[in-house]
Amino acid sequence: MSSRPSRTARTIAGALVASTAALLAAGLPHPAAAATPPAPSGKPSAHATAAVLDLDGTGRTTVVRGADRAYDTASIVKVDILAALLLQAQDAGRPLSKTERDLAEPMIRRSDNAAADALWRRIGRASGLAAANERLGLTSTTGGPGGRWGLTRTTASDQIRLLRAVFDSGGTVRRGSGGLDAESRARMRSLMSRVVSGQTWGVSAAGDPGSRPVLKNGWLRRSATGRWDVNSVGEITARGHRYLVAVLSDGNASMGDGISLVERTARAAL
Numbered sequence: 001m002s003s004r005p006s007r008t009a010r011t012i013a014g015a016l017v018a019s020t021a022a023l024l025a026a027g028l029p030h031p032a033a034a035a036t037p038p039a040p041s042g043k044p045s046a047h048a049t050a051a052v053l054d055l056d057g058t059g060r061t062t063v064v065r066g067a068d069r070a071y072d073t074a075s076i077v078k079v080d081i082l083a084a085l086l087l088q089a090q091d092a093g094r095p096l097s098k099t100e101r102d103l104a105e106p107m108i109r110r111s112d113n114a115a116a117d118a119l120w121r122r123i124g125r126a127s128g129l130a131a132a133n134e135r136l137g138l139t140s141t142t143g144g145p146g147g148r149w150g151l152t153r154t155t156a157s158d159q160i161r162l163l164r165a166v167f168d169s170g171g172t173v174r175r176g177s178g179g180l181d182a183e184s185r186a187r188m189r190s191l192m193s194r195v196v197s198g199q200t201w202g203v204s205a206a207g208d209p210g211s212r213p214v215l216k217n218g219w220l221r222r223s224a225t226g227r228w229d230v231n232s233v234g235e236i237t238a239r240g241h242r243y244l245v246a247v248l249s250d251g252n253a254s255m256g257d258g259i260s261l262v263e264r265t266a267r268a269a270l
Helices: 007-017 074-091 098-109 113-123 125-136 156-167 182-192 255-269
Strands: 047-054 063-065 214-221 228-238 241-252
Touching: 047 156, 047 255, 063 255, 074 098, 074 113, 074 125, 074 156, 074 182, 074 214, 074 228, 098 113, 098 182, 113 125, 125 156, 156 182, 156 228, 156 241, 182 214, 182 228, 214 255, 228 255, 241 255
Parallel strands: none
Antiparallel strands: 047 063, 047 241, 214 228, 228 241
16 A cells, blocks of 8 residues: 555645644644754654454454554543543532633644643643543553643553543443543543544544544654654444554654554554
8 A cells, every 4th residue: 555645634734734733732842932853864764553442342352553662642642631631520520611611622623732731731730640540541651741741651552441431331430439421421422523624534544434533633743853743543433343443653754644654554453
């Protein structure tokens, strides 16, 4: 299969490379205040890992393709931030406030970074994320330093654990313990099913044609190398089964290359 990005991927990449928001996805300095990243050089060094769980299968075992090592999350951590926020609201015995709802929606649907900044602070940054992840069963995710939520580190298998907390049936939920309740899971699924059209690439490429994408993507150009982290996580429907799929990648020469790698890897993993 050709590694050349599709016309859609190139269009998306061109628009987002020019966007300040794309470069702020990890809470990095504004480009006007930072050195210009060097252009990627040498042979391509991109890597990707995929993890898949068949929700309708009998084994219910996560299958990992590639080395299950840690990658930068970029904006896929916004799913985790929302999960932490919802757990904290559950523990307080309250629904999300209007302000929290007004921040959560653009954070997931448009990958709005300012909204993520505000909610990252509200959950208690890395320590709040860690507390939520312990309850949700994540074992290999470490929150980014300070305000840099996009530099959270995670593995593909840990992202499947997070997706299970959102898309699988919930267990016993009590205040201060247990996972996301039915209302919280429904809110997260709803937002992930309504991401803006320019951000529906990624794991959706492995789904049945015409099926509705339910996902969250992340992209970040690292200033030290000029190369891109490109990630995608979500639920897809393929051949009559529901699958949870997480694809993480780094070292991409461009965002378009990263999108192509993520989509090829998702298809191969299925």
